[in-house]
Amino acid sequence: MSSETSETRTKILEAALSLLEAHRGVAVRMGDIAKVAGISRQAVYLHFKTRAALLVAATHHLDALKGSEERLVASRAATSGVERLEAFIAAWAGYIPEIYPVARALLALRDTDEAAASAWDRRMADMREGCAAAVQALARDGQLAPDQTQDQATDLLWMLLSVRNWELLTIARGWPQARYLACLQTTARQLFVASVTRGS
Amino acid sequence: MSSETSETRTKILEAALSLLEAHRGVAVRMGDIAKVAGISRQAVYLHFKTRAALLVAATHHLDALKGSEERLVASRAATSGVERLEAFIAAWAGYIPEIYPVARALLALRDTDEAAASAWDRRMADMREGCAAAVQALARDGQLAPDQTQDQATDLLWMLLSVRNWELLTIARGWPQARYLACLQTTARQLFVASVTRGS
DNA sequence: GGTGTGCTTGACACTGTGTCAATTGACACG
DNA sequence: CGTGTCAATTGACACAGTGTCAAGCACACC
Numbered sequence: 001m002s003s004e005t006s007e008t009r010t011k012i013l014e015a016a017l018s019l020l021e022a023h024r025g026v027a028v029r030m031g032d033i034a035k036v037a038g039i040s041r042q043a044v045y046l047h048f049k050t051r052a053a054l055l056v057a058a059t060h061h062l063d064a065l066k067g068s069e070e071r072l073v074a075s076r077a078a079t080s081g082v083e084r085l086e087a088f089i090a091a092w093a094g095y096i097p098e099i100y101p102v103a104r105a106l107l108a109l110r111d112t113d114e115a116a117a118s119a120w121d122r123r124m125a126d127m128r129e130g131c132a133a134a135v136q137a138l139a140r141d142g143q144l145a146p147d148q149t150q151d152q153a154t155d156l157l158w159m160l161l162s163v164r165n166w167e168l169l170t171i172a173r174g175w176p177q178a179r180y181l182a183c184l185q186t187t188a189r190q191l192f193v194a195s196v197t198r199g200s
Numbered sequence: 201m202s203s204e205t206s207e208t209r210t211k212i213l214e215a216a217l218s219l220l221e222a223h224r225g226v227a228v229r230m231g232d233i234a235k236v237a238g239i240s241r242q243a244v245y246l247h248f249k250t251r252a253a254l255l256v257a258a259t260h261h262l263d264a265l266k267g268s269e270e271r272l273v274a275s276r277a278a279t280s281g282v283e284r285l286e287a288f289i290a291a292w293a294g295y296i297p298e299i300y301p302v303a304r305a306l307l308a309l310r311d312t313d314e315a316a317a318s319a320w321d322r323r324m325a326d327m328r329e330g331c332a333a334a335v336q337a338l339a340r341d342g343q344l345a346p347d348q349t350q351d352q353a354t355d356l357l358w359m360l361l362s363v364r365n366w367e368l369l370t371i372a373r374g375w376p377q378a379r380y381l382a383c384l385q386t387t388a389r390q391l392f393v394a395s396v397t398r399g400s
Numbered sequence: 401g402g403t404g405t406g407c408t409t410g411a412c413a414c415t416g417t418g419t420c421a422a423t424t425g426a427c428a429c430g
Numbered sequence: 431c432g433t434g435t436c437a438a439t440t441g442a443c444a445c446a447g448t449g450t451c452a453a454g455c456a457c458a459c460c
Contacts, residue, residue: 405459418445
Protein backbone atom coordinates (compact mmCIF):
# COMPACT_ATOMS: atom_id res chain seq x y z
CA MET A 1 0.00 0.00 0.00
CA SER A 2 2.82 2.41 -0.82
CA SER A 3 1.07 5.71 -0.48
CA GLU A 4 -0.20 7.18 -3.72
CA THR A 5 2.96 7.67 -5.75
CA SER A 6 5.28 4.82 -6.49
CA GLU A 7 7.03 3.54 -9.55
CA THR A 8 5.41 0.13 -9.47
CA ARG A 9 2.06 1.35 -8.31
CA THR A 10 1.59 3.41 -11.44
CA LYS A 11 3.04 0.60 -13.53
CA ILE A 12 0.29 -1.62 -12.17
CA LEU A 13 -2.39 0.95 -12.88
CA GLU A 14 -1.19 1.50 -16.43
CA ALA A 15 -1.07 -2.24 -16.98
CA ALA A 16 -4.60 -2.61 -15.66
CA LEU A 17 -5.89 0.19 -17.85
CA SER A 18 -4.25 -1.08 -21.00
CA LEU A 19 -5.59 -4.58 -20.38
CA LEU A 20 -9.07 -3.30 -19.68
CA GLU A 21 -9.01 -1.28 -22.86
CA ALA A 22 -7.77 -4.23 -24.85
CA HIS A 23 -10.39 -6.60 -23.46
CA ARG A 24 -13.22 -4.11 -23.25
CA GLY A 25 -13.31 -4.41 -19.50
CA VAL A 26 -13.98 -8.06 -18.87
CA ALA A 27 -12.09 -10.97 -17.43
CA VAL A 28 -8.94 -9.14 -16.55
CA ARG A 29 -7.34 -11.09 -13.73
CA MET A 30 -4.84 -9.99 -11.16
CA GLY A 31 -2.29 -12.33 -12.69
CA ASP A 32 -2.71 -10.78 -16.13
CA ILE A 33 -2.17 -7.32 -14.76
CA ALA A 34 0.92 -8.41 -12.87
CA LYS A 35 2.39 -10.02 -15.96
CA VAL A 36 1.91 -6.88 -18.04
CA ALA A 37 3.29 -4.73 -15.23
CA GLY A 38 6.32 -7.01 -15.15
CA ILE A 39 5.99 -8.04 -11.54
CA SER A 40 4.69 -11.00 -9.59
CA ARG A 41 1.01 -11.46 -8.92
CA GLN A 42 1.63 -11.19 -5.21
CA ALA A 43 3.39 -7.88 -5.58
CA VAL A 44 0.14 -6.39 -6.84
CA TYR A 45 -1.35 -7.12 -3.44
CA LEU A 46 1.43 -5.11 -1.84
CA HIS A 47 -0.09 -2.07 -3.53
CA PHE A 48 -3.77 -2.85 -3.61
CA LYS A 49 -5.63 -4.83 -1.01
CA THR A 50 -8.20 -6.18 -3.44
CA ARG A 51 -9.07 -6.27 -7.08
CA ALA A 52 -11.86 -3.81 -6.42
CA ALA A 53 -9.46 -1.34 -4.82
CA LEU A 54 -7.19 -1.63 -7.82
CA LEU A 55 -10.04 -0.92 -10.23
CA VAL A 56 -11.20 2.05 -8.22
CA ALA A 57 -7.65 3.41 -8.15
CA ALA A 58 -7.44 2.82 -11.88
CA THR A 59 -10.44 5.05 -12.52
CA HIS A 60 -8.90 7.79 -10.41
CA HIS A 61 -5.63 7.40 -12.24
CA LEU A 62 -7.43 7.63 -15.54
CA ASP A 63 -9.31 10.74 -14.47
CA ALA A 64 -6.06 12.35 -13.47
CA LEU A 65 -4.47 11.45 -16.80
CA LYS A 66 -7.31 12.75 -18.93
CA GLY A 67 -8.28 15.69 -16.77
CA SER A 68 -11.89 14.57 -16.95
CA GLU A 69 -12.85 16.43 -13.85
CA GLU A 70 -11.81 19.71 -15.42
CA ARG A 71 -13.78 19.18 -18.58
CA LEU A 72 -16.89 18.30 -16.65
CA VAL A 73 -16.56 21.31 -14.42
CA ALA A 74 -15.75 23.54 -17.38
CA SER A 75 -19.23 22.92 -18.72
CA ARG A 76 -20.49 24.98 -15.81
CA ALA A 77 -18.86 28.05 -17.28
CA ALA A 78 -21.48 28.40 -20.01
CA THR A 79 -23.73 31.35 -19.34
CA SER A 80 -27.19 30.49 -20.63
CA GLY A 81 -28.96 27.43 -19.27
CA VAL A 82 -29.37 25.87 -22.66
CA GLU A 83 -25.70 26.28 -23.48
CA ARG A 84 -24.86 24.79 -20.16
CA LEU A 85 -27.04 21.76 -20.75
CA GLU A 86 -25.46 21.19 -24.12
CA ALA A 87 -21.96 21.69 -22.80
CA PHE A 88 -22.55 19.26 -19.99
CA ILE A 89 -23.93 16.61 -22.29
CA ALA A 90 -21.03 17.08 -24.67
CA ALA A 91 -18.48 16.83 -21.88
CA TRP A 92 -20.05 13.73 -20.40
CA ALA A 93 -20.58 12.10 -23.76
CA GLY A 94 -16.91 12.58 -24.47
CA TYR A 95 -16.00 11.21 -21.09
CA ILE A 96 -17.91 7.94 -21.33
CA PRO A 97 -15.88 6.22 -24.04
CA GLU A 98 -12.70 7.07 -22.20
CA ILE A 99 -13.72 5.42 -18.99
CA TYR A 100 -15.96 2.79 -20.46
CA PRO A 101 -13.58 -0.15 -20.16
CA VAL A 102 -12.83 0.45 -16.54
CA ALA A 103 -16.41 1.46 -15.85
CA ARG A 104 -17.58 -1.83 -17.21
CA ALA A 105 -15.23 -3.76 -14.95
CA LEU A 106 -16.39 -1.73 -12.00
CA LEU A 107 -20.03 -2.29 -12.90
CA ALA A 108 -19.45 -6.01 -13.15
CA LEU A 109 -17.99 -5.98 -9.67
CA ARG A 110 -20.75 -3.79 -8.33
CA ASP A 111 -23.10 -6.68 -7.60
CA THR A 112 -20.72 -8.56 -5.37
CA ASP A 113 -18.31 -5.99 -4.04
CA GLU A 114 -19.24 -3.34 -1.55
CA ALA A 115 -16.26 -1.11 -2.32
CA ALA A 116 -16.81 -1.24 -6.05
CA ALA A 117 -20.48 -0.48 -5.58
CA SER A 118 -19.91 2.59 -3.47
CA ALA A 119 -17.12 3.85 -5.70
CA TRP A 120 -19.39 3.61 -8.69
CA ASP A 121 -22.35 5.08 -6.90
CA ARG A 122 -20.31 8.04 -5.76
CA ARG A 123 -19.29 8.61 -9.33
CA MET A 124 -22.87 8.50 -10.48
CA ALA A 125 -23.90 10.84 -7.70
CA ASP A 126 -21.26 13.31 -8.88
CA MET A 127 -22.58 13.03 -12.38
CA ARG A 128 -26.08 13.67 -11.13
CA GLU A 129 -24.76 16.86 -9.56
CA GLY A 130 -23.79 17.98 -13.01
CA CYS A 131 -27.26 17.17 -14.29
CA ALA A 132 -28.84 19.03 -11.41
CA ALA A 133 -26.66 22.08 -12.07
CA ALA A 134 -27.59 22.14 -15.73
CA VAL A 135 -31.27 21.77 -14.96
CA GLN A 136 -31.08 24.49 -12.37
CA ALA A 137 -29.41 26.85 -14.81
CA LEU A 138 -32.25 26.12 -17.19
CA ALA A 139 -34.82 26.85 -14.51
CA ARG A 140 -33.06 30.05 -13.54
CA ASP A 141 -33.41 31.24 -17.13
CA GLY A 142 -37.08 30.30 -17.05
CA GLN A 143 -36.29 27.83 -19.80
CA LEU A 144 -37.15 24.62 -18.03
CA ALA A 145 -40.04 22.86 -19.70
CA PRO A 146 -43.22 23.61 -17.73
CA ASP A 147 -44.16 19.96 -17.29
CA GLN A 148 -40.89 19.13 -15.56
CA THR A 149 -39.96 19.69 -11.99
CA GLN A 150 -36.28 20.28 -11.41
CA ASP A 151 -35.98 16.96 -9.59
CA GLN A 152 -37.69 15.01 -12.26
CA ALA A 153 -35.71 16.61 -15.05
CA THR A 154 -32.53 15.88 -13.15
CA ASP A 155 -33.37 12.22 -12.66
CA LEU A 156 -34.43 11.85 -16.24
CA LEU A 157 -31.35 13.52 -17.64
CA TRP A 158 -29.23 11.42 -15.34
CA MET A 159 -30.89 8.29 -16.62
CA LEU A 160 -30.62 9.39 -20.21
CA LEU A 161 -26.88 9.91 -19.90
CA SER A 162 -26.17 6.65 -18.13
CA VAL A 163 -23.21 4.62 -19.27
CA ARG A 164 -25.52 1.70 -19.97
CA ASN A 165 -27.53 3.78 -22.40
CA TRP A 166 -24.36 4.80 -24.16
CA GLU A 167 -23.43 1.13 -24.28
CA LEU A 168 -26.80 0.22 -25.73
CA LEU A 169 -26.72 2.77 -28.52
CA THR A 170 -23.08 2.76 -29.53
CA ILE A 171 -22.07 -0.81 -28.84
CA ALA A 172 -25.24 -2.84 -29.15
CA ARG A 173 -26.86 -0.73 -31.88
CA GLY A 174 -23.65 0.44 -33.49
CA TRP A 175 -24.28 4.16 -33.41
CA PRO A 176 -21.21 6.26 -34.07
CA GLN A 177 -20.22 8.46 -31.18
CA ALA A 178 -21.13 11.64 -33.05
CA ARG A 179 -24.63 10.39 -33.65
CA TYR A 180 -25.01 9.40 -30.02
CA LEU A 181 -24.02 12.87 -28.95
CA ALA A 182 -26.24 14.67 -31.44
CA CYS A 183 -29.23 12.54 -30.66
CA LEU A 184 -28.92 12.97 -26.93
CA GLN A 185 -28.53 16.70 -27.36
CA THR A 186 -31.77 17.04 -29.28
CA THR A 187 -33.56 14.59 -27.05
CA ALA A 188 -32.59 16.54 -23.97
CA ARG A 189 -33.60 19.77 -25.63
CA GLN A 190 -37.01 18.42 -26.53
CA LEU A 191 -37.62 17.06 -23.10
CA PHE A 192 -36.23 19.76 -20.89
CA VAL A 193 -36.13 23.09 -22.70
CA ALA A 194 -39.31 25.15 -22.76
CA SER A 195 -40.99 26.12 -26.02
CA VAL A 196 -38.66 24.46 -28.44
CA THR A 197 -40.12 23.97 -31.86
CA ARG A 198 -39.16 20.54 -33.00
CA GLY A 199 -36.06 20.38 -35.18
CA SER A 200 -34.95 23.90 -34.33
CA MET B 201 -31.82 -33.18 -18.64
CA SER B 202 -35.29 -34.65 -18.23
CA SER B 203 -37.09 -33.06 -21.12
CA GLU B 204 -39.17 -30.03 -20.21
CA THR B 205 -41.65 -31.40 -17.72
CA SER B 206 -40.58 -33.15 -14.58
CA GLU B 207 -41.52 -32.96 -10.96
CA THR B 208 -38.06 -32.02 -9.75
CA ARG B 209 -37.21 -29.86 -12.69
CA THR B 210 -40.02 -27.48 -11.86
CA LYS B 211 -39.20 -27.74 -8.18
CA ILE B 212 -35.71 -26.52 -9.03
CA LEU B 213 -37.02 -23.67 -11.13
CA GLU B 214 -39.45 -22.55 -8.45
CA ALA B 215 -36.67 -22.71 -5.89
CA ALA B 216 -34.41 -20.66 -8.10
CA LEU B 217 -37.09 -18.05 -8.72
CA SER B 218 -38.03 -17.69 -5.09
CA LEU B 219 -34.39 -17.33 -4.09
CA LEU B 220 -33.74 -14.79 -6.80
CA GLU B 221 -36.73 -12.79 -5.70
CA ALA B 222 -35.66 -12.94 -2.08
CA HIS B 223 -32.09 -11.87 -2.83
CA ARG B 224 -32.90 -9.44 -5.63
CA GLY B 225 -31.04 -11.57 -8.10
CA VAL B 226 -27.54 -11.76 -6.75
CA ALA B 227 -25.33 -14.42 -5.28
CA VAL B 228 -27.73 -17.31 -5.60
CA ARG B 229 -25.62 -20.44 -5.77
CA MET B 230 -26.43 -23.84 -7.17
CA GLY B 231 -26.19 -25.27 -3.67
CA ASP B 232 -28.71 -22.79 -2.31
CA ILE B 233 -31.18 -23.65 -5.01
CA ALA B 234 -30.72 -27.35 -4.41
CA LYS B 235 -31.29 -26.90 -0.71
CA VAL B 236 -34.52 -25.02 -1.22
CA ALA B 237 -35.66 -27.53 -3.83
CA GLY B 238 -34.97 -30.25 -1.30
CA ILE B 239 -32.47 -32.18 -3.38
CA SER B 240 -28.72 -32.56 -3.60
CA ARG B 241 -26.61 -30.03 -5.40
CA GLN B 242 -25.51 -32.65 -7.91
CA ALA B 243 -29.08 -33.51 -8.76
CA VAL B 244 -29.52 -30.01 -10.11
CA TYR B 245 -26.92 -30.81 -12.73
CA LEU B 246 -29.01 -33.76 -13.82
CA HIS B 247 -31.58 -31.25 -15.01
CA PHE B 248 -29.48 -28.28 -16.07
CA LYS B 249 -26.05 -28.48 -17.58
CA THR B 250 -24.94 -25.14 -16.18
CA ARG B 251 -26.03 -22.35 -13.94
CA ALA B 252 -26.65 -20.21 -16.99
CA ALA B 253 -28.95 -22.84 -18.50
CA LEU B 254 -30.89 -22.96 -15.26
CA LEU B 255 -31.33 -19.21 -15.19
CA VAL B 256 -32.43 -19.11 -18.78
CA ALA B 257 -34.93 -21.88 -18.11
CA ALA B 258 -36.10 -19.97 -15.06
CA THR B 259 -36.97 -16.93 -17.18
CA HIS B 260 -38.94 -19.11 -19.58
CA HIS B 261 -40.71 -20.73 -16.67
CA LEU B 262 -41.55 -17.34 -15.26
CA ASP B 263 -42.87 -16.12 -18.59
CA ALA B 264 -45.09 -19.16 -18.83
CA LEU B 265 -46.39 -18.61 -15.31
CA LYS B 266 -47.20 -14.96 -15.78
CA GLY B 267 -48.27 -15.12 -19.38
CA SER B 268 -45.98 -12.22 -20.17
CA GLU B 269 -45.77 -13.04 -23.82
CA GLU B 270 -49.52 -12.64 -24.20
CA ARG B 271 -49.63 -9.28 -22.51
CA LEU B 272 -46.83 -7.97 -24.67
CA VAL B 273 -48.45 -9.22 -27.83
CA ALA B 274 -51.85 -7.94 -26.73
CA SER B 275 -50.50 -4.41 -26.91
CA ARG B 276 -50.42 -4.87 -30.68
CA ALA B 277 -54.18 -5.00 -30.73
CA ALA B 278 -54.59 -1.27 -30.14
CA THR B 279 -55.76 0.45 -33.27
CA SER B 280 -54.22 3.91 -33.35
CA GLY B 281 -50.47 4.24 -33.30
CA VAL B 282 -50.47 6.38 -30.21
CA GLU B 283 -52.63 3.92 -28.30
CA ARG B 284 -50.37 1.17 -29.39
CA LEU B 285 -47.29 2.98 -28.17
CA GLU B 286 -48.89 3.58 -24.81
CA ALA B 287 -50.15 0.04 -24.52
CA PHE B 288 -46.77 -1.36 -25.34
CA ILE B 289 -45.02 0.83 -22.80
CA ALA B 290 -47.58 -0.11 -20.16
CA ALA B 291 -47.22 -3.81 -20.87
CA TRP B 292 -43.46 -3.70 -20.80
CA ALA B 293 -43.34 -1.50 -17.72
CA GLY B 294 -45.53 -4.01 -15.95
CA TYR B 295 -43.35 -6.84 -17.11
CA ILE B 296 -40.03 -5.49 -15.89
CA PRO B 297 -40.60 -5.74 -12.13
CA GLU B 298 -41.79 -9.30 -12.54
CA ILE B 299 -38.68 -10.50 -14.28
CA TYR B 300 -36.26 -8.10 -12.69
CA PRO B 301 -34.70 -10.50 -10.18
CA VAL B 302 -33.97 -13.14 -12.74
CA ALA B 303 -33.06 -10.53 -15.33
CA ARG B 304 -30.50 -9.15 -12.98
CA ALA B 305 -28.91 -12.54 -12.46
CA LEU B 306 -28.84 -13.09 -16.19
CA LEU B 307 -27.32 -9.69 -16.78
CA ALA B 308 -24.62 -10.39 -14.23
CA LEU B 309 -23.76 -13.58 -16.06
CA ARG B 310 -23.86 -11.89 -19.43
CA ASP B 311 -20.26 -10.71 -19.28
CA THR B 312 -18.76 -14.12 -18.73
CA ASP B 313 -21.25 -16.58 -20.12
CA GLU B 314 -22.00 -16.98 -23.78
CA ALA B 315 -25.33 -18.71 -23.27
CA ALA B 316 -26.58 -16.14 -20.80
CA ALA B 317 -25.51 -13.36 -23.14
CA SER B 318 -27.33 -14.72 -26.13
CA ALA B 319 -30.43 -15.56 -24.12
CA TRP B 320 -30.57 -12.02 -22.84
CA ASP B 321 -29.82 -10.51 -26.21
CA ARG B 322 -32.56 -12.52 -27.83
CA ARG B 323 -34.94 -11.21 -25.22
CA MET B 324 -33.89 -7.66 -25.90
CA ALA B 325 -34.20 -8.21 -29.62
CA ASP B 326 -37.76 -9.40 -29.10
CA MET B 327 -38.48 -6.34 -27.06
CA ARG B 328 -37.05 -4.18 -29.80
CA GLU B 329 -39.49 -5.83 -32.17
CA GLY B 330 -42.27 -4.50 -30.01
CA CYS B 331 -40.75 -1.04 -30.11
CA ALA B 332 -40.39 -1.24 -33.87
CA ALA B 333 -44.01 -2.31 -34.25
CA ALA B 334 -45.25 0.56 -32.12
CA VAL B 335 -43.12 3.06 -34.01
CA GLN B 336 -44.31 1.67 -37.30
CA ALA B 337 -47.93 1.99 -36.26
CA LEU B 338 -47.20 5.57 -35.39
CA ALA B 339 -45.60 6.19 -38.76
CA ARG B 340 -48.49 4.53 -40.55
CA ASP B 341 -50.82 7.02 -38.88
CA GLY B 342 -48.56 9.85 -39.94
CA GLN B 343 -48.03 10.52 -36.27
CA LEU B 344 -44.33 9.87 -36.01
CA ALA B 345 -42.46 13.02 -35.05
CA PRO B 346 -40.95 14.51 -38.21
CA ASP B 347 -37.43 14.67 -36.81
CA GLN B 348 -37.35 10.94 -36.14
CA THR B 349 -36.67 8.17 -38.57
CA GLN B 350 -38.37 4.91 -37.74
CA ASP B 351 -35.05 3.28 -36.97
CA GLN B 352 -33.91 6.02 -34.70
CA ALA B 353 -37.19 6.18 -32.84
CA THR B 354 -37.08 2.43 -32.39
CA ASP B 355 -33.55 2.47 -30.99
CA LEU B 356 -34.35 5.35 -28.73
CA LEU B 357 -37.55 3.83 -27.41
CA TRP B 358 -35.73 0.57 -26.89
CA MET B 359 -33.06 2.33 -24.90
CA LEU B 360 -35.60 4.31 -22.91
CA LEU B 361 -37.40 1.15 -21.86
CA SER B 362 -34.29 -0.77 -20.88
CA VAL B 363 -34.32 -2.72 -17.66
CA ARG B 364 -31.32 -0.74 -16.48
CA ASN B 365 -33.22 2.49 -16.84
CA TRP B 366 -36.08 1.05 -14.85
CA GLU B 367 -33.52 0.00 -12.26
CA LEU B 368 -32.04 3.47 -12.17
CA LEU B 369 -35.32 5.28 -11.65
CA THR B 370 -37.20 2.91 -9.38
CA ILE B 371 -34.43 1.32 -7.37
CA ALA B 372 -31.63 3.89 -7.33
CA ARG B 373 -33.86 6.98 -7.34
CA GLY B 374 -36.77 5.44 -5.53
CA TRP B 375 -39.50 6.26 -7.99
CA PRO B 376 -42.73 4.36 -7.43
CA GLN B 377 -43.69 2.13 -10.30
CA ALA B 378 -46.70 4.26 -11.22
CA ARG B 379 -44.53 7.32 -11.57
CA TYR B 380 -42.02 5.43 -13.68
CA LEU B 381 -44.78 4.36 -16.01
CA ALA B 382 -46.41 7.76 -16.26
CA CYS B 383 -43.15 9.54 -16.86
CA LEU B 384 -42.04 7.17 -19.56
CA GLN B 385 -45.38 7.47 -21.26
CA THR B 386 -45.19 11.24 -21.51
CA THR B 387 -41.51 11.17 -22.40
CA ALA B 388 -42.18 8.81 -25.26
CA ARG B 389 -45.10 10.90 -26.40
CA GLN B 390 -43.02 14.04 -26.44
CA LEU B 391 -40.20 12.41 -28.32
CA PHE B 392 -42.01 10.30 -30.82
CA VAL B 393 -45.51 11.60 -31.44
CA ALA B 394 -45.91 14.41 -33.92
CA SER B 395 -47.41 17.75 -32.94
CA VAL B 396 -48.03 17.10 -29.29
CA THR B 397 -48.49 20.21 -27.26
CA ARG B 398 -46.61 19.78 -24.06
CA GLY B 399 -48.64 18.53 -21.15
CA SER B 400 -51.57 17.48 -23.29
C1' DG C 401 28.66 -4.17 7.54
C1' DG C 402 24.13 -3.84 9.03
C1' DT C 403 19.28 -2.52 8.33
C1' DG C 404 15.14 -1.74 6.07
C1' DT C 405 12.20 -1.85 2.07
C1' DG C 406 10.29 -3.81 -2.09
C1' DC C 407 9.88 -7.65 -4.56
C1' DT C 408 10.16 -12.78 -5.43
C1' DT C 409 8.95 -17.63 -4.92
C1' DG C 410 6.13 -21.12 -3.49
C1' DA C 411 2.62 -22.94 -0.88
C1' DC C 412 -1.90 -22.75 0.69
C1' DA C 413 -6.93 -21.60 2.15
C1' DC C 414 -11.29 -20.61 0.37
C1' DT C 415 -15.29 -20.35 -2.71
C1' DG C 416 -18.02 -21.77 -6.34
C1' DT C 417 -18.75 -24.44 -10.67
C1' DG C 418 -18.86 -28.53 -12.92
C1' DT C 419 -17.55 -33.75 -13.34
C1' DC C 420 -17.29 -38.57 -12.17
C1' DA C 421 -18.14 -43.10 -10.04
C1' DA C 422 -20.29 -46.01 -7.09
C1' DT C 423 -24.44 -46.79 -4.60
C1' DT C 424 -29.36 -46.84 -3.18
C1' DG C 425 -34.33 -47.04 -3.67
C1' DA C 426 -38.46 -47.24 -6.22
C1' DC C 427 -41.18 -48.76 -9.65
C1' DA C 428 -42.42 -51.59 -13.71
C1' DC C 429 -42.27 -55.48 -16.48
C1' DG C 430 -41.89 -60.35 -17.52
C1' DC D 431 -39.48 -63.31 -7.66
C1' DG D 432 -35.82 -61.40 -10.23
C1' DT D 433 -34.19 -57.94 -13.35
C1' DG D 434 -33.63 -53.63 -15.48
C1' DT D 435 -34.00 -48.82 -15.45
C1' DC D 436 -34.26 -44.31 -13.86
C1' DA D 437 -33.72 -40.65 -10.52
C1' DA D 438 -31.37 -39.27 -6.91
C1' DT D 439 -27.61 -39.72 -3.33
C1' DT D 440 -22.91 -39.53 -1.42
C1' DG D 441 -18.37 -38.35 -1.67
C1' DA D 442 -14.41 -37.14 -4.03
C1' DC D 443 -12.18 -34.32 -7.20
C1' DA D 444 -10.48 -30.90 -10.95
C1' DC D 445 -10.24 -26.18 -11.96
C1' DA D 446 -10.13 -21.17 -11.77
C1' DG D 447 -9.48 -17.09 -9.38
C1' DT D 448 -8.82 -14.29 -5.15
C1' DG D 449 -6.45 -13.40 -1.27
C1' DT D 450 -2.88 -14.76 2.55
C1' DC D 451 1.44 -16.11 4.52
C1' DA D 452 6.35 -17.08 5.30
C1' DA D 453 10.93 -17.21 3.88
C1' DG D 454 14.39 -15.35 1.15
C1' DC D 455 16.83 -12.19 -1.94
C1' DA D 456 18.75 -7.69 -3.53
C1' DC D 457 19.66 -3.22 -3.53
C1' DA D 458 20.27 1.27 -1.49
C1' DC D 459 21.17 4.11 2.20
C1' DC D 460 23.58 5.21 6.42
